[in-house]
Amino acid sequence: MNARRLEEIRPRIAALEAMPAVPAIVLPLTAILQSPPDQVDVEKVVELVSYDGTIAAHCLRMANSPLFGRRNTETVRSAIFALGLKRIEAILLGCCLNRIVPSDKWAFDPVTFWRHSLGCALVSRKMARLIGYPDPEKAYLAGLLHDIGMLVNTLAYTEDYRRCVQAARDGHVALHRSEEEHLGFTHCHSGKMLAEHWHFTADVTEVVEFHHEVGAATSAGPLVALVHLSDLLCRLRDLGYGYYEAMGVDLAGESAWARLVEHYPSLANMDLARLTMDIDGSMDEIVAIVDAVFKP
Amino acid sequence: MATGIAKSVTESEDLRDPAYLKIRDVIYQVSGIYQPEEKLYLLASRCARRISAVGAKSPAEYLEHLTVRGNREAELRLLLNEITIGETYMFRSPPQLEALRKVILPQIIKAKSAMGFKRLHIWSAGCSTGEEPYTLAMFLLEESEKMLAGWTCDILATDLNDRSLNAAKAGIYGEYALRSTTEPLRKKYFKPYDDKQLQVTDQLKSVIRFDRVNLNDDSKMTFLKGMDLIFCCNVLIYFDLGSKRKVMQHFYSNLLPGGYLFLGHAESLYQVDNRFHLMHFPGAIGYWKPPVGYTGGGKL
Numbered sequence: 205m206n207a208r209r210l211e212e213i214r215p216r217i218a219a220l221e222a223m224p225a226v227p228a229i230v231l232p233l234t235a236i237l238q239s240p241p242d243q244v245d246v247e248k249v250v251e252l253v254s255y256d257g258t259i260a261a262h263c264l265r266m267a268n269s270p271l272f273g274r275r276n277t278e279t280v281r282s283a284i285f286a287l288g289l290k291r292i293e294a295i296l297l298g299c300c301l302n303r304i305v306p307s308d309k310w311a312f313d314p315v316t317f318w319r320h321s322l323g324c325a326l327v328s329r330k331m332a333r334l335i336g337y338p339d340p341e342k343a344y345l346a347g348l349l350h351d352i353g354m355l356v357n358t359l360a361y362t363e364d365y366r367r368c369v370q371a372a373r374d375g376h377v378a379l380h381r382s383e384e385e386h387l388g389f390t391h392c393h394s395g396k397m398l399a400e401h402w403h404f405t406a407d408v409t410e411v412v413e414f415h416h417e418v419g420a421a422t423s424a425g426p427l428v429a430l431v432h433l434s435d436l437l438c439r440l441r442d443l444g445y446g447y448y449e450a451m452g453v454d455l456a457g458e459s460a461w462a463r464l465v466e467h468y469p470s471l472a473n474m475d476l477a478r479l480t481m482d483i484d485g486s487m488d489e490i491v492a493i494v495d496a497v498f499k500p
Numbered sequence: 501m502a503t504g505i506a507k508s509v510t511e512s513e514d515l516r517d518p519a520y521l522k523i524r525d526v527i528y529q530v531s532g533i534y535q536p537e538e539k540l541y542l543l544a545s546r547c548a549r550r551i552s553a554v555g556a557k558s559p560a561e562y563l564e565h566l567t568v569r570g571n572r573e574a575e576l577r578l579l580l581n582e583i584t585i586g587e588t589y590m591f592r593s594p595p596q597l598e599a600l601r602k603v604i605l606p607q608i609i610k611a612k613s614a615m616g617f618k619r620l621h622i623w624s625a626g627c628s629t630g631e632e633p634y635t636l637a638m639f640l641l642e643e644s645e646k647m648l649a650g651w652t653c654d655i656l657a658t659d660l661n662d663r664s665l666n667a668a669k670a671g672i673y674g675e676y677a678l679r680s681t682t683e684p685l686r687k688k689y690f691k692p693y694d695d696k697q698l699q700v701t702d703q704l705k706s707v708i709r710f711d712r713v714n715l716n717d718d719s720k721m722t723f724l725k726g727m728d729l730i731f732c733c734n735v736l737i738y739f740d741l742g743s744k745r746k747v748m749q750h751f752y753s754n755l756l757p758g759g760y761l762f763l764g765h766a767e768s769l770y771q772v773d774n775r776f777h778l779m780h781f782p783g784a785i786g787y788w789k790p791p792v793g794y795t796g797g798g799k800l
Contacts, residue, residue: 436780437780439782440780440781440782440783441783442782444782448598448602448782449782450602450603451603451781451782452599452603452607452780452781452786453779453780453781454777454778454779454780454788454790455778455780456778457777475770475771476770476778477534477767477768477769477778478528478534478768480780480785481535481536481766481768482536484536485535485536485538485539486536486538489538
């Protein structure tokens, strides 16, 4: 990706009518996501959820779903307690970001996209805790937002992007490879522009830009490597982009792995097979959360 | 009393019993079979029968049967039998076959073709009543006119148990074993046996050589060389750590560089062997013996 090509796409992305200012509740929400769980202001969350009728309805439906024991949850507050803050936040963010893309513009199934994003968030946080990364909530947020450039691509290059996704599907190749070939840039480049436009923190912006090119990350190297590995794991465990990517991955042989081990030596002893099976175990919950937002 | 316990463990209240997590960890430590926390209800239902059989009053008491009582080894074996029961049927793991078709075989074919070899050797170690080797045989025959055109392929299927081996050789299967076998494949590779069962065709049998092999028998294991793929599902779970390590050493030398070992879907080799590389494929994991000179670098 050369600098000139990047400059060519910048005005196109900036001029997008459908790329308005950051949705009103995303910023306070990301602030909540990043505070330690014991310091989260629950009243603020109740307020944010209540602010939006659709989101409140999603939360209530989720709290009353079989996965959570079909309680008779009638208020937003009790739904929040039934689901836990993290699930509420995932629903909120999913709803907000989903509204950015009109339903006729999606180049791929939005449910698949959000399952992947949420899966990556959960795996990033889990891995962060396992290796002693100091800010697991940051890892969660970075995992949730890492592919945000795909929203830009689907909005700004709808038809081209549809062809690009179809080519990836037909060839069983990674989506960013197909983007390079068909668009000349990837969701990492367009995602970086959106992240800057929305004033994401520098480390999350680095994750968005470099999660397929870990070696190029500078200050947020470990976080980028962490999300890169979680992204790969999700794509390998049925939480990918909804098609078969023909790949065999030696995760422990990845350069991202080596980079992370430098900072967190305990990773070298991680039981990767067990982590993989744990991800499989989380599938039902991920599917339930995403379906709560997207299924009518 | 016993029925009451069996019934109650399926209720979510009892799943919160920390004894189940401990039982899970004991099983993992001893056998390498892992159940994620979200799937503990499966473990609980498998434990229920053993809990009532030994007359334990709670999961915690049953944990004692697995850890401190004199018969713990026998009890653990009985529980493992419960856990792996029903694991065997044909086409048990489609993602594993997809990984073979889309990633592994193209890679092996490329590497071996470059050296002028066109033979593929597969070993089903602990083949039980034959479902696994016949699945692989169907897979190979289906590919024999596609990517394996011009290749000679064979499957060695071994087991310790003579009765299992005889059943495997006979190749007679009912609906349970065939539940994931598609109609076209049934028509192509099976013939009617009686009202309820089908028998494999001679063509399918011809791909496989059956033999009795004890994986603990060093002298026999040493001679089984040149394998491209080894499948060993839910066999090592019954071995102690020392025997597991020895079998893994054998498997490592039985495999050609670039070859793969596959275990049961919930089995892990963590802390058993560090020479194999854990490889992830979509929906499947395998253990890889890298070719000489491999220095890491991730994706294939």
